[in-house]
Amino acid sequence: MKKHIHIKRGIRWKLLSTLIGLIVGLLIIITVIQILVQKKFLERDLDNRITSIRTNIHTRGKTLSNYLARLTENAIESFKLTHITRMIKQLVADDEDLKYIILSDYSSRAYIHTLKPELEQEILSSDEDWFAVNQSNAIIHEFERDGISFLEFVVPINKSANPWGVLRLGYSLNMLNKEIADSREEIMFETRHIVVWSIVISTIFIWIAVATIFMISTRISSPLVNLTKSVWKLSDGDFSAMDTIKIKSSDEIGMLGNAFIEMSRNLRESHRKLEKYSRILEEKVEDRTLRLKVANTALKEKDNMKTEFLSTVSHELRTPLALVMGFAKIIKKRLDDVILPHTNINENKVRNATQQVKDNINIIMLEGKRLADLVNDLLDISKIEAGEVEWKMEPIQVSDIIDRAAIISSNYLQEKKIDLIKDLEDDLPSIIGDSDRMIQVVINLISNAMKFTKKGSITLRARNLNNEIVISIIDTGIGIAVQNQKKIFEKFKQVGDTITDKPQGTGLGLSICKQIVEHHGGRIWVESEWGKGSTFSFALPCNGASNDIIEKNEEPIVTETGVES
Amino acid sequence: MPKILIVDDEPGMRLLLEQSLEELEEGGVELFTSSNGDEAVEFIRNERPSLVLLDVMLPGKNGFEVCDEVKNKLGMKNVYVLMLTAKGQDFDKQRGLNVGVDSYMTKPFDPDDVVKKIVDVLRLEI
Numbered sequence: 223m224k225k226h227i228h229i230k231r232g233i234r235w236k237l238l239s240t241l242i243g244l245i246v247g248l249l250i251i252i253t254v255i256q257i258l259v260q261k262k263f264l265e266r267d268l269d270n271r272i273t274s275i276r277t278n279i280h281t282r283g284k285t286l287s288n289y290l291a292r293l294t295e296n297a298i299e300s301f302k303l304t305h306i307t308r309m310i311k312q313l314v315a316d317d318e319d320l321k322y323i324i325l326s327d328y329s330s331r332a333y334i335h336t337l338k339p340e341l342e343q344e345i346l347s348s349d350e351d352w353f354a355v356n357q358s359n360a361i362i363h364e365f366e367r368d369g370i371s372f373l374e375f376v377v378p379i380n381k382s383a384n385p386w387g388v389l390r391l392g393y394s395l396n397m398l399n400k401e402i403a404d405s406r407e408e409i410m411f412e413t414r415h416i417v418v419w420s421i422v423i424s425t426i427f428i429w430i431a432v433a434t435i436f437m438i439s440t441r442i443s444s445p446l447v448n449l450t451k452s453v454w455k456l457s458d459g460d461f462s463a464m465d466t467i468k469i470k471s472s473d474e475i476g477m478l479g480n481a482f483i484e485m486s487r488n489l490r491e492s493h494r495k496l497e498k499y500s501r502i503l504e505e506k507v508e509d510r511t512l513r514l515k516v517a518n519t520a521l522k523e524k525d526n527m528k529t530e531f532l533s534t535v536s537h538e539l540r541t542p543l544a545l546v547m548g549f550a551k552i553i554k555k556r557l558d559d560v561i562l563p564h565t566n567i568n569e570n571k572v573r574n575a576t577q578q579v580k581d582n583i584n585i586i587m588l589e590g591k592r593l594a595d596l597v598n599d600l601l602d603i604s605k606i607e608a609g610e611v612e613w614k615m616e617p618i619q620v621s622d623i624i625d626r627a628a629i630i631s632s633n634y635l636q637e638k639k640i641d642l643i644k645d646l647e648d649d650l651p652s653i654i655g656d657s658d659r660m661i662q663v664v665i666n667l668i669s670n671a672m673k674f675t676k677k678g679s680i681t682l683r684a685r686n687l688n689n690e691i692v693i694s695i696i697d698t699g700i701g702i703a704v705q706n707q708k709k710i711f712e713k714f715k716q717v718g719d720t721i722t723d724k725p726q727g728t729g730l731g732l733s734i735c736k737q738i739v740e741h742h743g744g745r746i747w748v749e750s751e752w753g754k755g756s757t758f759s760f761a762l763p764c765n766g767a768s769n770d771i772i773e774k775n776e777e778p779i780v781t782e783t784g785v786e787s
Numbered sequence: 788m789p790k791i792l793i794v795d796d797e798p799g800m801r802l803l804l805e806q807s808l809e810e811l812e813e814g815g816v817e818l819f820t821s822s823n824g825d826e827a828v829e830f831i832r833n834e835r836p837s838l839v840l841l842d843v844m845l846p847g848k849n850g851f852e853v854c855d856e857v858k859n860k861l862g863m864k865n866v867y868v869l870m871l872t873a874k875g876q877d878f879d880k881q882r883g884l885n886v887g888v889d890s891y892m893t894k895p896f897d898p899d900d901v902v903k904k905i906v907d908v909l910r911l912e913i
Contacts, residue, residue: 538833540873543795544895551898594895 253420259681287375327387371395451737461490532604536597547590599730606737615709617652627664641679652765666731667695694759702750711736790836793820807898822874823876838867858887
């Protein structure tokens, strides 16, 4: 049996997945932190630059606007605007950031303006203008028009200390915005840069990790796999596996290998011992089996011989028995019919002798009958015990059995003047059994009851109790003492005072009953009290419930007789 | 005049049966005895008895063979065969049925029962 090594999620896989996960996670965290730090730094840098640019523009704007305001006020005072106009135009043309300069009075009439075509007239009037008029200093405000941000300086112009108008200088903030946009792009670029580097570094680290783990796991798992193969070989009973193991390292795996070799050695030893023992055991079993077979055959022969002997004996006994009984009967007949009528019984001696002969003949006949019964019972019991009886198992009615047994027993009962009472429950279910044998049981129990009942009655009772038919033969006789109740079902165990009571019957009747009842899967027992009569009962399973039990009980009988198996 | 043949190798049994049936002789029945099977077959063929009391174990032909010979080979179905068998030989019955035995009596038997049976079968009046 060759086993294929297939490991699902082995050590290598576990190490790789764990380490790659850790590296990737770590790099992601580092990258994120780096991006955040870098971004913050760049943004602060950007803010600083924006502030400095703004300050620069403010300073320039303030200085220029104040300077121009003074020049303009002087020019207005002297009504010489030409020079200032030229100067303003020059300023606007020179400074890229300075988009326009407008001088207007409070009626919103522009005296000087550098407006380019795209700037509209509206700029000329706004709330700030009116507000600025009342201010001694320039006001600064930001606004956006057509996508361009402006920073406007509005300076009030006075004429002879009275508000005259305003001078407005508009600086474009586009440069600043462009600076901001550029910086943002730079931040984005930096971030991207960092991410790319992170990925590159991650990839390199992952490859290094994979290579390292591969090497390490190979070093760990290949001896383990080899060891596993050896264990499997061992489990298949191949002890050579332990000789192929070479221990190179002294680490945990080396220790495991050593332990395995040690274990294999012990196992081999145990296995050898076990094989030896099992061989010895097998030999012993074989020997015993052989002896048992011989003994069994001898036993079987003996058993056969016993049965045959009994059968022959009983058969051979029958002929002389038949003659003894037959002639006794004929003698009695001749005595009664022929001899006695012609005998002078007036003579004492003759009368006594005649009476004696009559009594003796009666005894011969009675004992002959007993001998014949004994031979029959012996033959019966030996056949049942030897399993030679053919049981005709069929459904039978309990009432039929009791009726037939009662009819057969009726003559004798009448002779003894004992009443027979039948007490049968209605609708008794049928049982499975051999009806002739069942009748035999009931007759035996009736005749047994009669032996011990001088007067009174015998009751035949049948009841259905828990799927069992219980048939009881109840007498009003002398009863049986408790200590004798078990014994009476044994062979030749008759109860009674053998000195005062002449034993009747064969001593086998109850034993035969027990054998028959037990063969039907039932049980037989007696309940009795000394002086108060006896109740002999036997219980049989009802039809349907009985099948299993009969089959089960068939088995031991088969094994008892079927010795050849 | 009905004839009855008693076939048994035991002299005692022959005597017992003869004595039991003695009273029938007074009614005009003729009794004959035989002690072996072959002789019995010969007798039956020649004398045609009404009834045969037949033992199973016999020298020469046994009871079953005698019955088979008479009932089947000689075709004498009218001869009533009453077999005397020992109890406990259950197989006898089937074998007896196969060869045409009319009825059985089990040893040991009551001589009065034999007489009653024969009176019944031959419809004799005593």
